[in-house]
Amino acid sequence: MTTTTDPVIQLEVGSGGGLIGASTPRKEDQRLLTGHGQFTDDLHVRGMLHAAFVRSPHAHARILGIDASEARALPGVVAVVTGEDLAKLTSPMVVSQEGAHPMVMETLPTAKVRFNGDPVACVIAVDRYVAEDAAELVDVDYEMLEPVLEMHAATDPGSPLVDEGLPSNLHTRQTKSYGDIETAFANADRVIETSFSSQRLTHVPIEGRGVLAIWDKGRAELSFHSGQQTAHVTRTLLAKRLGLSENQVRVISPDIGGAFGLKIPLFREELTVAAMAMTLDRPIKWAEDRAENLMASNHARDDSVSIQAAVAADGTILGIKAELWADYGAYAFYPPSYMIDVVGWLLLGAYKIENYEYTINVAITNKCPAGTLRAPMAIVTWATEGTVERIADELGLDAVAVRRRNMIRLEDQPYRSAPGYLYEALTLRESFDEALDRFDLEQFRRSQASARGEGRLLGVGLATVLEPTTYGSAWYKASGDEGSGHEAATVKVEPTGAINVMVGIIPSGQGYETTIAQVVAEALGSTTDNVAVRLGDTHIVPYGMGSRGSRGAAAGNGVAYLAALTARNKVLRIASHRLGVPIDSLTIVDGSIFVIDEAESRLSLADVAWMCYMDPTSLPATEAPGLEVHQTYDPPELTFSNASHVCVVEVFRDTGQVEILDYHVVEDAGTLINPMIVDGQIRGGVVMGIGQALYEESIYDDAGNNVTSSFVDYLIPTADCVPNIRIHHVETPNPNTPRGIKGMSEGPVQGGIASVALAVSDALKGLGVTVDQLPLHPSRILGYLRAAGAQDD
Amino acid sequence: MKARAIHLVVNGEQASGEVMPRMLLSDFIRDDLALTGTHVGCEQGACGACTVLLNGRAVRSCLTFAVQADGASITTIEGIAGPDGELHPVQQALRDRHGLQCGFCTPGVVVTACALLRDDPQPTTQAIREGLSGNLCRCTGYQSIIEAIEQAAAVGASTSADGTVA
Ligand code: FES
Ligand code: FES
Numbered sequence: 001m002t003t004t005t006d007p008v009i010q011l012e013v014g015s016g017g018g019l020i021g022a023s024t025p026r027k028e029d030q031r032l033l034t035g036h037g038q039f040t041d042d043l044h045v046r047g048m049l050h051a052a053f054v055r056s057p058h059a060h061a062r063i064l065g066i067d068a069s070e071a072r073a074l075p076g077v078v079a080v081v082t083g084e085d086l087a088k089l090t091s092p093m094v095v096s097q098e099g100a101h102p103m104v105m106e107t108l109p110t111a112k113v114r115f116n117g118d119p120v121a122c123v124i125a126v127d128r129y130v131a132e133d134a135a136e137l138v139d140v141d142y143e144m145l146e147p148v149l150e151m152h153a154a155t156d157p158g159s160p161l162v163d164e165g166l167p168s169n170l171h172t173r174q175t176k177s178y179g180d181i182e183t184a185f186a187n188a189d190r191v192i193e194t195s196f197s198s199q200r201l202t203h204v205p206i207e208g209r210g211v212l213a214i215w216d217k218g219r220a221e222l223s224f225h226s227g228q229q230t231a232h233v234t235r236t237l238l239a240k241r242l243g244l245s246e247n248q249v250r251v252i253s254p255d256i257g258g259a260f261g262l263k264i265p266l267f268r269e270e271l272t273v274a275a276m277a278m279t280l281d282r283p284i285k286w287a288e289d290r291a292e293n294l295m296a297s298n299h300a301r302d303d304s305v306s307i308q309a310a311v312a313a314d315g316t317i318l319g320i321k322a323e324l325w326a327d328y329g330a331y332a333f334y335p336p337s338y339m340i341d342v343v344g345w346l347l348l349g350a351y352k353i354e355n356y357e358y359t360i361n362v363a364i365t366n367k368c369p370a371g372t373l374r375a376p377m378a379i380v381t382w383a384t385e386g387t388v389e390r391i392a393d394e395l396g397l398d399a400v401a402v403r404r405r406n407m408i409r410l411e412d413q414p415y416r417s418a419p420g421y422l423y424e425a426l427t428l429r430e431s432f433d434e435a436l437d438r439f440d441l442e443q444f445r446r447s448q449a450s451a452r453g454e455g456r457l458l459g460v461g462l463a464t465v466l467e468p469t470t471y472g473s474a475w476y477k478a479s480g481d482e483g484s485g486h487e488a489a490t491v492k493v494e495p496t497g498a499i500n501v502m503v504g505i506i507p508s509g510q511g512y513e514t515t516i517a518q519v520v521a522e523a524l525g526s527t528t529d530n531v532a533v534r535l536g537d538t539h540i541v542p543y544g545m546g547s548r549g550s551r552g553a554a555a556g557n558g559v560a561y562l563a564a565l566t567a568r569n570k571v572l573r574i575a576s577h578r579l580g581v582p583i584d585s586l587t588i589v590d591g592s593i594f595v596i597d598e599a600e601s602r603l604s605l606a607d608v609a610w611m612c613y614m615d616p617t618s619l620p621a622t623e624a625p626g627l628e629v630h631q632t633y634d635p636p637e638l639t640f641s642n643a644s645h646v647c648v649v650e651v652f653r654d655t656g657q658v659e660i661l662d663y664h665v666v667e668d669a670g671t672l673i674n675p676m677i678v679d680g681q682i683r684g685g686v687v688m689g690i691g692q693a694l695y696e697e698s699i700y701d702d703a704g705n706n707v708t709s710s711f712v713d714y715l716i717p718t719a720d721c722v723p724n725i726r727i728h729h730v731e732t733p734n735p736n737t738p739r740g741i742k743g744m745s746e747g748p749v750q751g752g753i754a755s756v757a758l759a760v761s762d763a764l765k766g767l768g769v770t771v772d773q774l775p776l777h778p779s780r781i782l783g784y785l786r787a788a789g790a791q792d793d
Numbered sequence: 794m795k796a797r798a799i800h801l802v803v804n805g806e807q808a809s810g811e812v813m814p815r816m817l818l819s820d821f822i823r824d825d826l827a828l829t830g831t832h833v834g835c836e837q838g839a840c841g842a843c844t845v846l847l848n849g850r851a852v853r854s855c856l857t858f859a860v861q862a863d864g865a866s867i868t869t870i871e872g873i874a875g876p877d878g879e880l881h882p883v884q885q886a887l888r889d890r891h892g893l894q895c896g897f898c899t900p901g902v903v904v905t906a907c908a909l910l911r912d913d914p915q916p917t918t919q920a921i922r923e924g925l926s927g928n929l930c931r932c933t934g935y936q937s938i939i940e941a942i943e944q945a946a947a948v949g950a951s952t953s954a955d956g957t958v959a
Contacts, residue, residue, distance in 0.1 A: 025888055032896025033884040033903065035830015035870035042829035129815065206834040206842055206897045206931050257832070257897025258931045290835040509894030509932045676891045683934030684894060711839035711929070719935040720926040 017589065019522040020739060023676035026514040027528070028507075037255040040210040040227050041287040048212070049078055051273050051286040052131035054121040054138045055296060056113035059147035059366040059704025060162070063112055063140060066121055071137040076130035079280060080138060081272070082121045083108035089275040090241050093266070095332040098480035099174070101166050103332035103364075107241070107271050112145065114162055114330035115366050116706045117296030122272045124284060147704035151302070151327035151363035162330055162364045171328065172337045172362035176344065178418035179355035184319025188310035194390050196383045197773045198753075199697040200302035200327065202294060203373050204716055205508070207257020209297055210287035211270045213277035222249045224274055227256035228536070229263045229506055230546030233483075235538045237266045242275060253536030259508035260688075261372040262298055264548055265333040291709040298371025299698050302327035303340055305347070305383040310355075311391050315402035319355030320387075322347055326362045329369040335481055336362040339370065342377035342468070345419040349384035350428035350464040350642070351406040356418040366704050372548065374688060375467075375746035381754035385463045389758060393765075400441065403464070407432065410732070421468075425732045425740075426642045427668045432464050435644035435666040438728060444648065457651040458661075459763025463754035465643040467747030469550035469669075470737070474637040486634035487555040488542035489563040491520060493571070493627040495613040497591060497606025499524065499531045501564075504544010505556030506536045510681070510745070512552060515673045516560045519739075523564035524571070525588025526605060542630055553743035554734075555635050557673055561738050563631035570627065571608045577620040578603060578611075639734055641669040641742040645686070645751035649759040653785060656778030658694055658760055660723040665751065668730040670742030675729065681745040683725050689752015691717045693760075694775050764788075799863040803828070804872030812859040819843045821859035822869060830870035830900045834929065841928035844901040845869050851908040870900035873907060882950035883907055883942065892941035894932035902928050906942045910950045918943065 031037050068080035086107040096102040108119055121138050125131035146160050153159065154169035162169055185191065211226035222244065228234045231251040239246040256263065269286055277284045288297070303326040310319040326340035337360055344358040388406070392399035407429040408415050415423045427434075441460065448458045473484040490502040501520050505512060517531035534540060547556070568588065575593045576583040579602055585595050592601035593608070609627050611618050616625035648662040665682050672678050695715040699708045708714040733740020753774070760781070761771035768788040773780065796811040803826060810825045822831050822845065831854055834842035838856040845854045846868040873881045880888065883906045893899040902925065909916060909924040916924065921942045922935075930938065 026891070028896070029888040029893060030878070030880075032893055032899050033880060033887060034874045034878065035828070035900050037830070037896050039829075039832070039897065041833070042823070044824070044827070129813070204931055205895070206840060206929060207832070207895070208834075256895060257834075258895045260931070287833075290837055290840075509896070511894070680891045680894055680933060680937060683936050684932045685934075687934035688931070710837050711835055712837070716929060716931065717935075718926045718929065719939065720922040722935055724936050725934065 017522050017525065019518045019528065020671065020673055022518065022674065024514055024518055024528055024674055026511045027517060028511065028513045039207055039255045039257050040212060040225060043212045043225055043254065045212070045214060045283045048283040048285055049124050049126060050128040050131045051276070051284050052123050052128060052135045053119040053269055053292070054123065054135045054140065056116060056118040056120055058113060058142055058144060059116050059149070060145040060160070061113050061142035062145060063109065063120065064143055065141040067139040068121065070139065071123060071134040074130065074134045074137060076126040077123060077134045078126070079124045079276065080121055080134065081276060083110035086272055086275060089279060090271055091243070093241065095335055097172070097335035097337055100172050100336070103163060103336070104165055105268070105331045107268055107275070115368050116704055117292070117368060118330065119269055119296065122276065124276055124280065147366040149365060149367070149700060149704050151325055151365055154363040154365055162366055166364065169364045170361060171364050172360060174337065175357065175359040176419070177357040179319070181319050181321060181355045181357045184355035185310045188318055189313040190311050190394065192309045192311060192391050192394050193307065194387045195304065195306040195772050196379060196386055197304040198301045198379045198692070199774050200299050200367070201692060201696045202297065202299050202698050203260040203262035204293070205258030205260055205262060208288040208290065208293040209263065209267060209269070210285070211273050212283060212285040213274040214283040215278045215281055217281050220248055222274060222278060224249065224251045225254060226251070226270060227259065227263050227508065228253045229259050229508065229548055231506055231536050231538050232504060232543045233546060234266050238271070238274060241266070241271055242278065251538045253506050256506070256508035260374040261376065261548065263508070264372060290711065294698070294714050295706045295709045296368055298333060299329060299368040300370055300373035300376065301378060301692065302370065303343065303379055305343060305379060307383060307387050309387055309391055311395065313395060315391060315395055315397045315405050317351060317353050317391065317406050320348065320353055322358040324358060324360045326360070326370070327365050327367065328362050329365060329367045331369040333369050333371055338481060339372060339376035343380045345421065346377055346380045346466060346468065347384055348417055349381065349466050350408060352408050352412070353406070354418055367700060368698070368706070374685065375749040378692065378749050378753055381463050381465050381750040382757050385754050385758060386761070400436065403432065404429065421638055423640060424736065425670070425734050426640055427730050427732050428464055428466065428642050431642055431666045431668050431730050432644045434728065434730060435646050435664060438666065439646045439664050457653060457763040459649050459651065459759040459761065459765070461647045461755035461758030461762060463645045463751045463758060465645065465747040465751040467550065467641050467643070467744060467750065468638055469641050469743035470554040470635045470639040471549060471551065472635040472637045478637070484545055485551065485555065486545065486632050487551070487559040488544045488630070488632045489560040490542050490628065490630045491560065491563040491567050493524070493567055493605065493609045495610050497530070497604065497609045499526055501531060501533045501560055502541040503533070503535060503556050503560050504541055505547045505552050507547065510552050511674065511677045512556065515557050515677060518673055519557050519561040520564040523561050524568050524605065526591050530591065550743040550745040553673060554639050554737045554741045555633065558635065558738035558741055559631060559633035562633050563629045566629045566631055567627060570623065571605060574608050574611065574619055574623060575603050636736045639737055639742055641744045641747060643667040643747050643751055645755040647755035647759045649756065649763055651760055651763040651781060656781035656785070658776060658781065660690065660756065663723045663725045665725060665748065666728045666730060667744065668732050669744035670734045671731060671740040672729060673741065678744065679727050682727055682748045685745060685748025686725055686752040687717050687722050689749045690722060690756055692774060693753050693756035695777060697775055797860055799860055801862050801864060802866040804868055810859070814858065814860055816859045817855055818857040818859045818862050819854035822854060828869050828871050832897055832900055834897065839929070841901040841905060842898050844904045844928070846904060846908060851905050870903055873903055881907065882948050883910065883945045886941040886944040887938065890937045890941040890944060892933060892938040898928055898930040902930065902938055906945065910942070910946055915946055
């Protein structure tokens with residue numbers, strides 16, 4: 001196998017088959033449309049047992065004792081285990097963060113429960129019905145403790161500690177400063193203050209979490225079948241925490257029914273099931289139910305941003321100071337500073353601002369732990385764009401003009417942002433202008449004014465999105481977070497010419513089986529039908545960093561493309577030798593090798609592949625047998641894409657409802673592999689943003705009980721409440737990535753939240769209302785209108 | 794609790810089983826009949842992923858007990874495409890319009906759309922949006938699903954399906 005870590009990006013264009021950029025129908029659809037997908041809970045093996053978890057009914061309580069005798073006596077129950085048992089079988093998770101206290105999470109808690117839904121015991125039984133019955137019979141003796149439920153109050157003296165291993169509930173407080181913030185504020189004509197708070201919410205993949213763990217006693221190997229976005233990293237963690245060697249663990253991620261950042265960590269329930277499969281030597285499956293998913297998987301977005309902007313009278317932004325808060329919940333699945341810090345370094349958005357200081361605060365509370373939900377920094381665009389709007393309002397300037405005055409243009413790049421990130425080939429200003437070419441703002445202002453005259457409230461929200469898509473290993477190094485951003489691929493042209501590709505990214509709807517087939521077929525001069533893409537199985541796929549952020553296109557498809565180019569080069573070297581023609585006179589089209597300008601092909605890709613395996617003595621002396629390439633690729637420190645969103649809403653005074661009347665996105669994700677799939681990512685992302693702006697919220701009552709544990713209480717957008725979204729692509733290739741691919745998929749969420757919230761704010765302009773808290777559901781809107789005395793009775 | 798024998802027709806074939814009275818139809822279909830295309834997204838009757846046709850009516854199999862289906866005829870997602878895997882127009886349109894991403898909601902969407910088009914072969918966009926409002930999809934943003942159903946209606950999906958669905 002050829003192994004390459006080629007630092008030079010090969011910008012050579014493949015056969016030019018036009019496969020990159022084609023809206024190829026998806027290879028995965030046939031099985032998914034006919035009911036033949038294979039999701040975790042579809043797996044069934046002989047002798048399989050089922051797990052159910054006993055969960056804390058309290059937000060904060062000491063575990064005094066657990067009596068499982070009644071549960072164990074129930075026919076069909078095989079085992080009941082607690083944190084004490086699991087502490088002997090597994091090691092705890094320790095999350096470290098530079099300059100802060102490490103946080104420790106036991107497999108199941110032994111001393112106390114820290115949130116409503118915290119798992120305290122696991123029942124293993126012959127079927128799920130019995131397992132759930134038995135879970136009800138487990139008697140846990142609790143001593144109630146006072147819950148910590150408000151992040152700003154978490155540090156009050158006398159507040160009980162959520163994590164007794166920490167000195168304070170305020171886990172992190174860090175300030176970062178760039179430029180000369182004092183002078184910027186001293187020179188300002190005005191200092192304008194804003195604040196933005198996002199509600200707590202959760203990921204809600206329609207398929208919940210789950211696992212089927214199988215212990216092969218003869219081989220002493222664990223197979224862990226579970227929808228995992230980062231299967232290799234999960235394998236590493238599983239091996240460590242189970243005390244196995246990493247070559248004793250195989251993680252297989254089957255079809256995943258949506259993930260959105262939820263299915264990254266090794267969850268405690270999953271580890272418990274794996275440990276018990278080994279201990280009992282029985283396959284065990286666990287599929288969480290919706291209540292568990294809503295209460296006890298991961299939550300996100302419980303954060304707020306307060307901004308002070310130093311501005312000149314002409315609208316130039318001289319400097320920004322920001323105070324950021326995040327409620328991290330009860331345990332750390334990620335370094336606590338990780339998500340909120342992204343809000344910090346992204347907050348300057350599309351704007352040239354040199355003087356900047358931000359402080360992050362991360363509080364630990366008695367709520368479900370925070371995770372990375374698609375666009376973990378999602379609040380950021382609303383905060384930036386909302387601040388620019390406020391600046392314009394307070395200075396009596398046009399908000400479009402204030403944006404344009406401060407925006408970074410293509411000609412300003414390469415541009416290094418105050419926190420040190422390099423922007424290249426971004427059309428922040430140009431895409432904004434394009435959006436306003438497509439949406440007639442003047443015309444809208446006229447309709448808005450006449451609608452106001454009739455008592456109707458229309459509003460428009462403009463949001464320019466800066467989306468960090470692909471993090472290279474240099475980013476991880478610089479941030480102090482553990483991990484890498486490189487990716488790995490194996491491309492095998494088999495003896496008959498059929499192509500198998502293995503890449504370390506893992507799909508949960510992004511269509512990688514199709515897009516990777518496109519980039520590989522293009523590089524190798526083959527067809528997408530001839531390329532099979534195999535993902536998610538750590539026994540056959542090279543070690544990759546999986547799917548998180550929006551790295552699938554630039555890192556995942558990028559490395560597959562590079563590996564296929566390496567294979568192509570070998571094919572052409574062999575063909576050149578065989579045909580006695582120079583290598584640069586050759587090309588491959590649909591699997592046939594041509595001397596350029598000749599009508600007849602003289603050799604096929606399959607002929608060369610056959611030679612590589614079955615007749616290697618015919619190869620040039622410098623070529624090794626076989627036609628398999630393993631390649632890794634480490635993308636630049638950080639790759640960005642950008643977009644501009646325009647949203648028009650009507651707010652109904654009498655009901656407080658918000659209806660979205662029109663929605664535009666101008667997206668620049670660089671070179672697109674499959675525009676149809678990108679459009680799908682935009683629409684899905686925007687609608688997730690709409691959900692956050694208008695509907696969704698994970699709510700705790702005063703005692704810390706989660707009161708949103710069903711789809712009756714937790715509302716995600718439905719088909720009858722979302723708009724059509726009009727999309728226009730600008731394709732400005734990134735100069736530093738394979739084929740100029742930038743990637744995207746989180747930006748649409750950022751833009752969705754921002755443009756909807758700003759449109760509502762615009763609709764309510766002049767009524768004395770400040771829209772600073774999500775979601776904007778009818779009762780909040782009615783509250784605003786009532787407070788402003790502007791509600792119709 | 795005692796198991797009860799049930800007999801039904803599933804995707805045109807005889808099926809029977811011994812089920813406890815509390816067993817959900819969704820579990821019976823998935824676990825006992827091994828037809829795992831019917832998905833369970835909530836068991837709360839809210840997401841629509843588990844939708845099947847029960848005597849021609851779209852029902853949520855997670856809200857139905859298996860014993861209630863005794864004697865009934867059921868069509869699941871596995872019974873929608875032709876026997877050679879040829880896609881039903883609704884399925885084909887979803888593929889053409891990229892009406893699915895992860896595909897977890899898709900079986901429920903397909904079955905719901907088939908029932909909708911049978912009852913209303915030329916639905917308005919609003920009728921499609923309302924008809925699909927009980928099928929949660931977290932991936933697509935719905936637009937492509939709606940467009941797909943419009944496309945299926947345009948090619949006369951309601952009459953071109955096999956007998957069970959049309
Ligand atoms: S699983 Fe039946 S409606 Fe959700
Ligand atoms: S396609 Fe993923 S939930 Fe609909």
